Amino acid sequence: MKTVLIPTDFSKNALHALQYAQELYKCERACFFVMHAFGEEVYGEYNTVAKEDVEKLKEEKKQETERKLDELLDLVQGEPPNPLHNFEAVACFNNLVDGVNDFVDDMNIDLVVMGTKGATSDHKTTFGSFTIEVFKYVKCPVLAVPEDFEYRQPKAILFPTDYLLPYKRRELKLLGDLAGKFKSKVHCLYITDFDELSPRQEDNKLFLEETLTKPYLYFETAPVKNKAEVILEHIDKKEAGMLVMMNSRHSFFEDMLYRSTVDLLGLKIKIPFMVMQNLKR
Incomplete structure (x- = not known):
């Protein structure tokens, strides 16, 4: 339950x-x-x-x-x-x-x-x-x-990630169960100008694949520009019904929320936004 x-x-x-x-x-x-x-x-x-x-x-x-x-x-x-x-x-x-x-x-x-x-x-x-x-x-x-978001099943979920942090299994399971029951596509978006992942990133990506077994999982990259604009573009492109991000210090998420730059970045999120804390519980 x-x-x-x-x-x-x-x-x-x-x-x-x-x-x-x-x-x-x-x-x-x-x-x-x-x-x-x-x-x-x-x-x-x-x-x-x-x-x-x-x-x-x-x-x-x-x-x-x-x-x-x-x-x-x-x-x-x-x-x-x-x-x-x-x-x-x-x-x-x-x-x-x-x-x-x-x-x-x-x-x-x-x-x-x-x-x-x-x-x-x-x-x-x-x-x-x-x-x-x-x-x-x-x-x-x-x-x-968001107050004006009309409920619909999240058939597409956008998950921007840089694969640098080790994910917590419990939190990925929460996402996997949610996406699995709706047969959702989870789009893992890496915003980067580099073609190759480091060994650490490869390991974390593999853990992601092994844990998120219920939803349809896609791995994509996008070139670096304004990261907020990239996320907004992919929300529209994928018709995403939910945005998921990791909370970590010294990350884009921190820049976006903790330094009050939401409006400066132009990130106007119109869909439900899940923040996974990546903390041991």
């Missing part, structure tokens, strides 16, 4: 991400944990709440959060409910990133699914600040779903 965590701020984008997750695992046993982290609502942005008022406000916010979560689950479970799906509400007295990370560890979560932006995000950017923080710090694959 898949365990899926969906953080929510009760925005339209968060609801859409939850509904996308339900469709993605429609024919598979899954437990959906729907979490709202309310720690910052208690303490305030600048920790201005008086100490004597914290416990009272904490209890009020906890009850309000539990009520909203119950209403949300009533909304999404459907009539009749999917017998393969279980839902659990999680009211978390913590900040978003720490709350998600602790829950991922405690419950051995397979995948975090969330919106690309929350209720207060700048609509001129591709990713909201909370989504970027979850991408950056949570030790679990994270799938971000």
Whole structure:
């Protein structure tokens, strides 16, 4: 059974991400944990709440959060409910990133699914600040779903990779299971001006082939120019329904997200975007 965590701020984008997750695992046993982290609502942005008022406000916010979560689950479970799906509400007295990370560890979560932006995000950017923080710090694959993306099976998945990092089997299995059940094509895209791979790259590529046995796997290269443009071109060319990238320090992914150059690079992702963390769990 898949365990899926969906953080929510009760925005339209968060609801859409939850509904996308339900469709993605429609024919598979899954437990959906729907979490709202309310720690910052208690303490305030600048920790201005008086100490004597914290416990009272904490209890009020906890009850309000539990009520909203119950209403949300009533909304999404459907009539009749999917017998393969279980839902659990999680009211978390913590900040978003720490709350998600602790829950991922405690419950051995397979995948975090969330919106690309929350209720207060700048609509001129591709990713909201909370989504970027979850991408950056949570030790679990994270799938971000754009609010205006209409669900369709990801028959083609674009996976830009340089084969330099050793992949984690558990995360590749998650991708392989997902792509396998939809009979998806996974296009491994290496953006390079070199024709040959190093022995290390060859080994990692072989591990990729041996692990991703369920989907149709394709290996392609593209010359170096603006990497964001190359990715966008291949998303259109392959009619990709999902983009997958590895999170690693000193990588294109880091440049793209952590240095706030999404708009400068022109990378406007209109499809679900999965970030695999490549961390030991």
